[in-house]
Amino acid sequence: MSMAGSTTNGNGARPAGPLWLLAELTYRCPLHCVFCYNPLDYTAHGAEISTDDWLRVLREGRALGAIQLGFSGGEPLLRDDLEILVAEARALGFYSNLITSGVGLNETRIRAFKEAGLDHIQLSFQDSTRELNDFLSSTRTFELKLKVARLIKEHDYPMVLNVVLHRLNIDHIEEILEMAERLGAEYVELANTQYYGWGFLNRDRLLPTREQLLRADEVTRRFRERIGDRMRIFFVVPDYFEDRPKACMSGWGSVFLTVTPDGTALPCHAARMLPGLAFPSVRDTSLEAIWYESEGFNRYRGDAWMKEPCRTCPEKAKDFGGCRCQAFLLTGDPANADPVCDLSPQHHVVTDAVARARVTGAVTAPIIFRDDRNSRALAEKKAQAASTESSGV
Numbered sequence: 001m002s003m004a005g006s007t008t009n010g011n012g013a014r015p016a017g018p019l020w021l022l023a024e025l026t027y028r029c030p031l032h033c034v035f036c037y038n039p040l041d042y043t044a045h046g047a048e049i050s051t052d053d054w055l056r057v058l059r060e061g062r063a064l065g066a067i068q069l070g071f072s073g074g075e076p077l078l079r080d081d082l083e084i085l086v087a088e089a090r091a092l093g094f095y096s097n098l099i100t101s102g103v104g105l106n107e108t109r110i111r112a113f114k115e116a117g118l119d120h121i122q123l124s125f126q127d128s129t130r131e132l133n134d135f136l137s138s139t140r141t142f143e144l145k146l147k148v149a150r151l152i153k154e155h156d157y158p159m160v161l162n163v164v165l166h167r168l169n170i171d172h173i174e175e176i177l178e179m180a181e182r183l184g185a186e187y188v189e190l191a192n193t194q195y196y197g198w199g200f201l202n203r204d205r206l207l208p209t210r211e212q213l214l215r216a217d218e219v220t221r222r223f224r225e226r227i228g229d230r231m232r233i234f235f236v237v238p239d240y241f242e243d244r245p246k247a248c249m250s251g252w253g254s255v256f257l258t259v260t261p262d263g264t265a266l267p268c269h270a271a272r273m274l275p276g277l278a279f280p281s282v283r284d285t286s287l288e289a290i291w292y293e294s295e296g297f298n299r300y301r302g303d304a305w306m307k308e309p310c311r312t313c314p315e316k317a318k319d320f321g322g323c324r325c326q327a328f329l330l331t332g333d334p335a336n337a338d339p340v341c342d343l344s345p346q347h348h349v350v351t352d353a354v355a356r357a358r359v360t361g362a363v364t365a366p367i368i369f370r371d372d373r374n375s376r377a378l379a380e381k382k383a384q385a386a387s388t389e390s391s392g393v
């Protein structure tokens with residue numbers, strides 16, 4: 001494993017510890033969402049780490065200063081040691097959050113989670129209609145999610161609903177908000193699709209039009225006015241429609257630490273796609289060494305790695321040059337400015353994608369669901385491309 005031996009943030013200062021630890025417990029999932037942010041080749045990744053490994057990760061993460069803990073996946077409820085991990089999280093003083101599709105959450109388990117000290121449950125819906133919810137996830141789970149939402153309320157958890165928005169469901173935003181109100185949600189996260197993983201693969205089918213977004217924004221504003229403090233609504237415009245990038249992860253290796261199902265530690269859940277970067281595994285290395293010393297976590301800390309136009313830009317301390325994964329996916333070089341920025345020489349790749357979204361019928365490619373068969377085919381394609389490249393053919 002490549003360890004750079006550096007303990008600085010790229011500008012000479014030692015970084016603070018992480019605040020957030022995201023435990024991606026498994027890539028197994030009963031759903032097959034078309035926008036899933038898991039890696040395309042998730043089936044090619046190694047075996048899941050053990051309960052003991054996770055317990056050690058939680059202890060080391062807390063010792064480094066992390067205070068927020070997310071259990072996600074895949075579907076984290078597929079791990080039958082989740083109750084044990086929740087209890088340990090509580091004992092260590094984490095604020096813990098279960099990020100779930102709801103599949104597998106029943107009366108027995110929710111009681112056990114309550115007893116073990118789980119603080120928060122975030123339940124995802126794909127849409128307000130059974131038809132689209134079930135189509136987008138390629139399952140029949142809408143009724144079950146409604147039941148789980150009631151269960152969460154009955155057990156006195158704050159109701160946090162998450163709905164990923166895109167071209168196919170964004171026009172239902174009013175109905176989605178009404179459903180959240182009926183279910184007694186305290187928080188609704190209308191998370192526009194992030195174009196990584198399966199979301200990127202299906203991007204041209206998922207990117208909304210500017211008109212759709214403006215309407216959704218207006219509907220949300222009116223709904224907020226009516227509902228007041230009873231429900232907090234988070235609606236963030238997708239960055240493809242902005243002219244400055246988001247401050248991705250609040251800066252590389254600065255706040256977030258993700259551990260994937262096979263134990264690979266990443267500065268963000270998508271970072272494994274970046275070429276030429278070795279990310280250590282918690283199987284071999286302590287979280288402390290990973291956070292402070294690994295090449296993977298140090299590479300894009302600070303601003304010494306930046307190229308123009310970011311290097312001399314007065315805004316670089318605000319957005320850190322945007323997202324490294326998006327820069328790689330859209331320009332081929334993770335050290336470029338995120339092309340969402342209109343100062344980037346490659347900004348046209350974003351505006352071209354947005355322009356294409358306006359033309360009805362311009363995209364005929366089939367939608368690709370996240371499932372094991374598709375993942376294996378994509379992993380095989382990636383392996384073939386890598387072997388062709390290395391043999392120079």
Ligand code: SF4
Binds near residue numbers: 031035074370
């Ligand atoms: S986005 Fe959908 S398919 Fe992906 S992990 Fe979440 S629930 Fe599963």
Ligand code: SF4
Binds near residue numbers: 319320337341342343
């Ligand atoms: S040039 Fe770079 S640092 Fe400046 S605003 Fe654009 S992405 Fe941010």
